[in-house]
Amino acid sequence: MSRLLVVDDEFRIRQIIRKYAEFEGYTVEEAVDGMQAIEICRKEEFDLIIMDVMMPELDGFSACREIRKFRSTPIIMLSARGEEYDKIHGFELGSDDYVVKPFSPKELMMRVSAVLKRANGNQNAEQKNDVFTYKGLSVDFSARIVTIDGKRIDMTPKEYELFFYMVKNKGLALTREKLISEVWGYDFFGDERTLDTHIKLLRKSLGEYSKCIVTLRGVGYRFETV
Amino acid sequence: MSRLLVVDDEFRIRQIIRKYAEFEGYTVEEAVDGMQAIEICRKEEFDLIIMDVMMPELDGFSACREIRKFRSTPIIMLSARGEEYDKIHGFELGSDDYVVKPFSPKELMMRVSAVLKRANGNQNAEQKNDVFTYKGLSVDFSARIVTIDGKRIDMTPKEYELFFYMVKNKGLALTREKLISEVWGYDFFGDERTLDTHIKLLRKSLGEYSKCIVTLRGVGYRFETV
């Protein structure tokens, strides 16, 4: 799950955020001011930073600007109501969202999830820990692990490649030619039915989720999440 | 520059947003309630929608949900302060940001620019899925899926091809010769009545929308959206 860094000088605030965040399944680290936040970010990488604007030692804006010099971690800023100038300033600095104090923890969590989702969408290019999940099915592309209801599914190399390609292009109609040239290579001159056989093996491995692989007669296949 | 749709029942609000938005270089269209917003969105495409939650006729949430059925236009919701439930609800519905009334126009413009930037960034990675919609009918060309009122319509390969071709050339008179050579290939030497039969099957699949396929006696057929 995602790792969050919470930066605020007030213990109570950090405590509340930690409580809600951990309930949502996030891992939480804390920093009490901007200076400390920068130091921690130098050493470790987070998926998202929640940072207060007003802090002793180094304020949130300065810290944000500094961290952005070496990290592109999404940042949600917290601040007291009514500081319009600050809001705009925060956006210009590239913070990803802005929550006004006093905030509702639930709302903050919605924003955290929204920002993370957004960030994960962008990360196609970067390639980090990208994991696809749908109900009990999870596909960890970087670890090359597929699990169903937490149980690991053994797949052969070809199955992995075929499946990964289909999941990465979920919802799209993939022609046989496309699949073959992407998974086997454009210079594959094997039997016409090889793809069918691998689809068959893949479906067998996927059990109940085999219905996610839809046959498009005359075209190819599509992986879909209902 | 980007095209915005502003949906609010208060003239004053629309006026203010329009003024600021046009100053920023955006083109602005207006709608006074959710119903009107949906209708406009069916006909035209926008880069972003700014929509009030509380409106007569059809509220912002319902409109948002409806529009999302056929458009993925980013939506910023406006609403009176303090409705936490609504905020969360709005996020779940897929609105992209949330601004509390009374808002500062400047802040709103910052958010507009942020959401647009975000949306434009994402669209590089994602495959631009071109979808045609007309009332309850939607045709997703990249997924190869046709739905009527949200329900999927099973079509055979030939039906798809014929239908896709007609939709892509909607409003145009397509001769029998043209249709046959485009869908079957210029070297088709089959029966004269083959096309008719497929039109028949297609109409059957389309149910109430079969009337969109108009017979042009002595010429061919045309797909039209009234």
Added chain:
DNA sequence: GTTATATTTGAAAAAATTATGAAAACTGCC
């Protein structure tokens, strides 16, 4: 209204495509 022409339709035959099981070929490893 009649006629000639064009389209729609239903049913069945014909054709095409995909699924499957089993065997053969291949691969890396000891």
Added chain:
DNA sequence: GGCAGTTTTCATAATTTTTTCAAATATAAC
């Protein structure tokens, strides 16, 4: 070389789609 697992081939079965064709229906012109 032999083994275990993987990939490919291939024939057959199962399924779906396409085409054909003739009768029924509709349309436009006369």
